[in-house]
Amino acid sequence: MSAENEEHLHHLLAAIRTADRGSASENRSMLFRDITGGIPFEILRAGDYDGFVRIAGKGCGRKHPDLKPLSEKAQRERMPPPPNALVDAQQDMVNVEGGRFLSASQISPKRTSP
Numbered sequence: 001m002s003a004e005n006e007e008h009l010h011h012l013l014a015a016i017r018t019a020d021r022g023s024a025s026e027n028r029s030m031l032f033r034d035i036t037g038g039i040p041f042e043i044l045r046a047g048d049y050d051g052f053v054r055i056a057g058k059g060c061g062r063k064h065p066d067l068k069p070l071s072e073k074a075q076r077e078r079m080p081p082p083p084n085a086l087v088d089a090q091q092d093m094v095n096v097e098g099g100r101f102l103s104a105s106q107i108s109p110k111r112t113s114p
Helices: 004-021 024-032 040-045 049-058 072-078
Strands: none
Touching: 004 024, 004 040, 004 049, 024 040, 040 049
16 A cells, blocks of 8 residues: 555544444445535545545544453463473374375366257
């Protein structure tokens, strides 16, 4: 991605996040509704990000669920084993069976006579 396109993307994301209404259906409605001054989607397409925010207004944003912290027991269960426990771990051998490998071949459809 070019630096110019990356800059446009950052401005676009900032404008969309500012005007976010909290749900996809409300955002879609806001983007395509004819508001005094134009259609917000067309203003975004033109690259006028400040004009978009001015016309669309500030939204309420996304609602984030209240996440409870993990219990100490759950945190201990999710921790990886310490490195010293892994030092003497035995590794499984990959493809330990000997033998001949079969190559892939194309299967042609059978012809039927009329």
